[in-house]
Amino acid sequence: xxxxxxxQFILLYSIIVLIYEFFNCYDICTKPELEKYEKTIxxxxxxxxxxxxxxxxxxxxxxxxxxxxTIRSNQSxxxxxxxxxxxxxxxxxxxxxxxxxxxxxVIKYRITKLGKISVYGQxxxxxxxxxxxxxxxxxxxxxxxxxxxxxxxRFYRDAYDKxxxxxxxxxxxxxxxxxxxxxxxxIPKFINExxxxxxxxxxxxxxxxKKEIVMNVPGKWIQSGTLxxxxxxxxxxxxxxxxxxxxxxxxxxxxxxxxxxxxxxxSNDKDLHEFKVNGCKNNSSIVEDPTELTTSATNETDLKNxxxxxxxxxxSHLERKSLSHVYIVVPLVICFLILCIGxxxxxxxxxxxx
Numbered sequence: 236x237x238x239x240x241x242x243q244f245i246l247l248y249s250i251i252v253l254i255y256e257f258f259n260c261y262d263i264c265t266k267p268e269l270e271k272y273e274k275t276i277x278x279x280x281x282x283x284x285x286x287x288x289x290x291x292x293x294x295x296x297x298x299x300x301x302x303x304x305t306i307r308s309n310q311s312x313x314x315x316x317x318x319x320x321x322x323x324x325x326x327x328x329x330x331x332x333x334x335x336x337x338x339x340x341v342i343k344y345r346i347t348k349l350g351k352i353s354v355y356g357q358x359x360x361x362x363x364x365x366x367x368x369x370x371x372x373x374x375x376x377x378x379x380x381x382x383x384x385x386x387x388x389r390f391y392r393d394a395y396d397k398x399x400x401x402x403x404x405x406x407x408x409x410x411x412x413x414x415x416x417x418x419x420x421x422i423p424k425f426i427n428e429x430x431x432x433x434x435x436x437x438x439x440x441x442x443x444x445k446k447e448i449v450m451n452v453p454g455k456w457i458q459s460g461t462l463x464x465x466x467x468x469x470x471x472x473x474x475x476x477x478x479x480x481x482x483x484x485x486x487x488x489x490x491x492x493x494x495x496x497x498x499x500x501x502s503n504d505k506d507l508h509e510f511k512v513n514g515c516k517n518n519s520s521i522v523e524d525p526t527e528l529t530t531s532a533t534n535e536t537d538l539k540n541x542x543x544x545x546x547x548x549x550x551s552h553l554e555r556k557s558l559s560h561v562y563i564v565v566p567l568v569i570c571f572l573i574l575c576i577g578x579x580x581x582x583x584x585x586x587x588x589x
Contacts, residue, residue: 264441270448276496277514281308283456284514286472286500301337302413302450302465303500305507310462312418313408319376319387322348332382335413335467336361337437337448344409350375350388352407354435361437363415365405368430372397384409403459405433412503413467417452421459428454433463464507471501491515 276284283306329343339356346352350373352363367373371390378385387406391397403421410416417433433452438445452463471490474480480492480499489502493515500515502508 264446276493276500282306284511286468301467303468305464306456307462307510308458309460312406313416315378315385317378317380319378322346322375322377324348326377328379328384332411334409334411344384346375346377346386348375349373350386352386361435363407363435365407366432368426382411414504415465417463419457419459419461422457431457433457466501466504469501471499474499
């Protein structure tokens with residue numbers, strides 16, 4: 236009886252390991268060079284929009300490709316309707332609004348006295364932090380507005396500077412749908428770029444080891460009045476044609492075709508939509524937003540072009556459908572077969588013992 240129980244345990248453990256190893260195949264684990272990949276969609280002296288996804292990896296489900304980054308100078312602090320509260324000890328805030336962190340549903344946040352934010356979700360956890368060199372002390376205050384959470388860190392050299400109001404601050408805001416933003420106030424110009432750090436990270440399993448994926452705000456952009464916003468990319472960048480991009484827009488996701496980068500981008504945030512549309516315009520073209528298309532704008536030439544593009548669009552749709560079968564249906568079938576084989580072996584052991 237004892238040997239039979241041990242055999243069952245070994246069999247069950249082997250099946251679990253096989254399934255775990257099959258699904259645990261993040262590309263970032265085997266291709267560390269992808270961690271530093273960025274694609275600049277458009278950039279100027281006062282703004283920047285960067286995606287971590289390109290045409291060569293649109294079919295890959297990777298944590299590193301989960302966010303896009305928008306940077307704008309000369310901005311005001313995002314909407315704050317109440318007063319901040321000082322953080323005298325570690326404080327836990329349970330998520331009151333639907334939010335995600337690298338695609339995982341967030342359960343709660345823990346905020347330290349120094350303003351470090353730990354994010355707890357299923358199945359991943361991570362952290363959000365700011366650092367301004369070793370010459371500054373800091374303290375934090377929080378604001379839970381129900382539909383968003385804000386953490387403001389105040390930095391100062393010593394108690395005298397603090398008493399004289401010689402402080403500067405970084406406000407981190409967590410919004411619904413996984414959006415994260417940083418806002419900078421009164422940042423001294425003499426602080427070196429390498430000492431100015433704002434980042435958030437997640438730890439994922441890579442086989443038996445773990446890997447931390449970090450998103451950093453470039454030091455050159457950490458200046459007074461700068462607003463940095465990270466948004467979840469969603470499925471929009473997977474579509475590689477204008478028609479497919481327009482067709483991907485749903486009630487919860489807005490996709491627009493960016494002519495300057497020749498790619499489909501996500502534009503869910505109302506405050507950023509016009510900024511993205513203007514940044515994606517070429518001198519000789521107009522960014523097409525499916526929500527702004529009207530019947531009066533359609534002419535005979537457009538209809539002819541649309542008919543010509545029907546076949547490529549259909550092929551693109553079939554290709555995406557084929558990919559979904561490869562990455563979803565095939566793994567499920569293999570898992571089912573593994574379970575069937577495991578049950579067959581278990582039944583053979585059971586009958587043999589009897």
